[in-house]
Amino acid sequence: MATGKTESFKARKQKLRQSFITQFPQRLGQARELLIHLTPGSDQRERLDKLHLIFHTLKGSGASLGFDSIDASAKAAEHALREVLDQDGQVTVTDGLVAELEQQLHSLEALELALEPPHSHDTGPSFELSTRQATEGHVSKHRQRLVYLCDDDPQLAQELSGQLSCFGYQVIPFMTLDAVRQAFLAKPPGAIIMDVIFPEGRDAGPALIAEMNACLDRPVPSVFMSSRNDFAARLRSVQAGGNAYCPKPVKAVEMAEILDQLTNRIPSEPFNILVVDDDPDVAHFFAMVLEEAGMVTRVANEPEHVPGILECFDADLVLMDLYMPHCSGPDLARLLRQIPGYLSLPIIYVSSETDVDRQFKALEVGADGFLTKPLEPDRLVSEVRLRAERMRTLRSLMIRDSLTGLFNHNTILQLLEVALASCQRARNTLCIAMIDVDHFKLVNDTHGHPAGDQVLMALGRTLRLRLREVDLVGRYGGEEFAAILVGLDLDQAKTIIDGLRENFAAVTFFADGVEFHCSFSSGIAAFPEFSKASTLVEAADRALYRAKHAGRNRVEVAHDKTAAPEDT
């Protein structure tokens, strides 16, 4: 049972994690400042000492507080500095050191630290935008996370590499197995993307990976892509140690998600589980077991509270007792299935019911599984995790835009309704920003559609990385995006979107060796000034329209007095 004490420890730990997250951009900013002033060839022991301390502290407190994603980069930077500082006498800054620090700092800047387990309303009011966060999207001079991509189709290799570099990876394309083998031996990458069929054979790709990984202690994460989608090809790649398999044509955004997962850039969010049981002790026991496994739980002892809780608690799965007075598990399941948003919400019964017929009857109303008591904690955790994970994957395929990986049009509108309802209850503020790429048609016409797609991906990525986790970002239409910013007023929202606008306008894009720049215009409207989802979106759209007419590359806000349609 959870005691008051463990909670207070949890709360303390949570607070420390929050402080760490708050300070993180600042500390990286300090490191960036020091790094800028390092000139190769000179003795700058003092600066290097300071840098060493920053990376060391990041590594130390990051590890103590369980931010595992920080460890590798901070350690590598610390190590590189240590090596130089440990030399006797003169401490000379080398190009290699600067490049190494640059790469590691860049990786750290691209991290999104999550306060887990995040109590959804407890993320704090602060809005942290690190001042020097990597502006994703341009083919930067920075050394990024190294990925090798090998495909004997040169056009595919080039194109996919270019697109993936928009997602913060340094992707080197190879056209032959020999070339990638040599590069691999010289410097193993962070991950490798490999075609299956080569002139050398129908399984030559997996065969090479198996051969390479056999010489390494820790295999390099590998992703296979192929026009083959047969069982034998998939089996061969699994046996060669492949972590993922993408049938061609490969979408860059999906590949980037896979790379993110494999290289652990974005820590996955904990699962949200709602436990429904009329016996508070049983409910709390399940909740405790699941919390201990890193999940976030809510408990309902009364079935009639469930719909209300689900409105503000984005549950991945509901675990419910089969027998409850007044409203049984199946009744509650049926009730939930009649609410549109919960049609696909996984429901699992927990019961001592062992009669297969009765179990079957209970499942008929649309539940997904049955766990029988007595229930081992390990089994509970693994059953719940398995189903919640699958549900998340399925859901993300349904609700996301395939080019940018952002929420699609319908989903962002639904999320706006949900966010509005929760803001109404909590008397919180909310802003919606409609963002539209300027002269997008011109980009497509001048530089081609792949360049246009690159711009959209880069903007999507920028929005997702630069806004907070509580903010919601969607692709609203062709080149129009919508961002829902919770807890901010109009001025704060304008400052943030304006900052993003300036950064985005500074991004350099490349298409066929030609450099070009893009900008966006944005219109913002705020709740409660506009109280309904439809009026909010309309007001923001009108403000966007004004921004376009006032010369583009600017942000306009909607006020009540401008709410009436203008005669134009």
Next chain:
Amino acid sequence: MHILVVDDDPLAGEMTVAVLEEAGHTCQFAEHGMQALEALVDPAAFELVVSDMNMPLLSGLELFQEMRSQGLETPFVLLTGDDPEPLRARAPGILACLLKDASMEDSLPRLVEQL
């Protein structure tokens, strides 16, 4: 048990304190080796010292050696973000050298409990 926690990083130090207090101990916090030595002026004040290894000026290992050279025999636990194995070899008198990561939440109280 009354424990002196030494760490140049306040966040990591706070975390160590939280872990120990959670296990029912009381703690005092020192931000660097010199502050620790000042706190240790009364040799009976603490039953245990838990110190970070890598600190500017005075490292955890140096703090330990300094304590012993002053005749302070308080049991000493070293925390490090690097591989603890070589450190253990360098300072045989140290009670334990623990890896400073999430596992510390369990390993540290367990160790202290055995004292």
